[in-house]
Every structure is written in structure tokens, then in C-alpha cells.
Amino acid sequence: MAVATRLTGQTLRYRRTMVTAEDLPELIQDERRRAGRPITVGISGYCGSGKSTLARHLAAVIPGSLRMRGDDFLDPARSHQRSHDWDGVERERLVTDVLAPFQESRASQFQRYDWSRRELGAVERLPLADVLLVDLIGLFHPQALKHLDVTFWMDVDLTVATERGMARDQSLGRNHESLWRDVWIPNERDFGAEFDPRSAAEFFVTAE
Template sequence: MTDVEEIVAAIKLLRDELGRVVVGVSGYAGAGKSTLAHRVLDAVDDSVRLRGDDFLDPRRSHQRSDDWDGVERHRLRTEVLEPFRAGRPAVFRPLDWSTRQLGEPTPLPQASVLVVDAVGLLHPELLPCLDLTVWIVVDLEVAQARGMARDRAAGRDHDRLWTEVWTPNDRQFEHMFAPSAQADIRYTPDDEP
């Protein structure tokens, strides 16, 4: 089992070699991607996080797809990943979930490490832009139960989306792209058996 310290050590080695590092954290919806991203940020100086939710299409992310089509991979790659890796300033338009529209252009803070956490991130279109990839090892049903509980606690009734869209999307994405096998590091959270 890999722990956070091993992920941090891998990031620091890559940063010494490359200067700038893009870390992709992925897993099933509800697996704990944001939690891990925050732990990595706390442990790695000169790092910044980019929320994958800012790159979801509000309509397509609520529809069935074989490849997590609701993740706007082209926008993520061209607005942030490619400029960051080239050492250029990156400006992106975060999704405003209240209006379901893209917000105002927002500069990505300068850093040497960019941590991106998102579903559908370990896709062939984005893998060349990621220097280190991490897959969170959590059973799909466990991730779904966690996500549903989190949404209910926040007052959002997404049960139908979880059972009819997001979990089937995760299952199909795994079948098509084997993201856990593509990952450089497989991380099992402390609370997993």
C-alpha cells in the first residue's frame, strides 16, 4: 500500500528533475480524490490544486457516457495543463454551478506543482499532460455510498444520478480505459480494508 509520504516523495523527485510537475489524482466518484489532493497540498510546498469539478459540463456530466464525456478534457488541457507545463501563465474559466455557466477567467496561481483531481482524468487524451498519476483504490460500491452520503449531508438529492449515471459511467470508464492500471501510483486510503 502506498501512503501519502510516498506520493510526496515521488512528486519531489519529479520536481527536481522537471522543475514543474502535474499530478493527476483520479478514482471513482466519491473515492476521496479531493481529500487526497488536500493532503498532498499540505505536504508539498509551492503546490496548487485545480478542482476537476471546474471542468465538468453541467449538462453532459449528468448523462450516461462511456468515457466520462462530461469532463471537458480539451478545455482542461488547453487552458491549464499545456500552459502550466510550458511555464506560461494559465487562465481558466471555473464552472459556476449556481448559474451552470463558465465563470470569469481566473489565473492559476504560480507554483511548481499542480495537483488536479477529477473523475475521468486518466484518459488517453490527458495522460501525456500528467507527469505523475495516482489512482485511489476504493471499491466502486463503497465510493458510491460515500458520495451519496456526502451529497445528502450537503442537502443535495443526487441518488438517481449516482445509480443511473455516475456509477455506470465509472464502471464503463474502467472497462474502456483501465485507469487503475494506467496509474503510476495506486493509493488506498487509511480507512479502507
């Protein structure tokens, strides 16, 4: 079962310091009511840590929620290259076209990456919703953090997350071993050393 633990030392806005997966929807909806406007929920963690699984679950059980997939803002080419800051994550476009206008209930347009064509897809209108869920590597960066109302870190060790991610790729017939070894693992380590994304999260999410 997934368990979210609020980080020690932060101001508690909830009476409990540990919540189960079943509590997360209520917690997020409480935050929405408190904010009095649409809110953004950021879910980040290492590749293979379970970000998408949690986001899909929350999108299915939270009324009025919308999920934005991480791959929609992940450049197919640059995400396969070495960088210290996950350069392939297009945070500026995510903030400008999605996060900021969503929080302000402002009309906006955006484009998702079309991975089959390896280029940006058609222009879409940003849908209206109460809660926007975004699951993405490299999300907890200064450029994006101020536009995230609730933050969850998938608290899975890099080694374990890597094993899970590689197993997932193999089950899908993808041979990404060299990418994991030479690009993604080093990118995760560099990003963690420079930006300490784990400490930026409001909640840890672990699997028991």
C-alpha cells in the first residue's frame, strides 16, 4: 500500500502526519477547498519510481481532476542526452502554457509531444478542472515549484527505481540498458545533487 508522510519540519496543515493511499484524494480536495481556486499537484521521483501509477490512480478517484502526463512535456531527443538539470524536461513551456494559467483559471493553449513523430503535436485548449495532476521527472526545479500547490515525492531508492524501470522496459520489448546506465541514472544523480528535489516535496510516497 502506498503511504504518504509529510516531511518533518514543515508547517502541518493536516492533523495527521501519515496518510494512506485511500486518504490522498480527500487530502487533495481539502487543499482545493482551502485554496479557493484550481490547484496543481506535482508528482516527481526517479525514473521507474511509480509516478505515473500514482497519477493515474488519483485521476481516477478525484472528481474534477485532470492528468497531464510527464511525457507530454519531455523532449524525445533531449531526454536521451546527458544533462545536469534534466534539460529534456520543458519546464518553461509547462509553466507558461499549463501550470500558471490553470492556477489562474485563465484560457490557454498548449502542445503535447507526439512521441511517435518525435515532435510537438497539435495545439490544444487547456481544459478546465479543479485539480491538475502532473507526474514528471525533473519537476521539482525552482522554475516550476512555485506553480505547484501540492508536491509528492515517490520515495523509492534510485537503485530500486532503476530496477523497476528496466524491468518495465524489458516487458514492453524496449532495450534501454545503455540509456539507463549512461544517461538516465547519471542525470538523476546530477539533478539530485544540484536541486535536492526530495527536500522540496511536501509529502513522501512509499510502497509497503
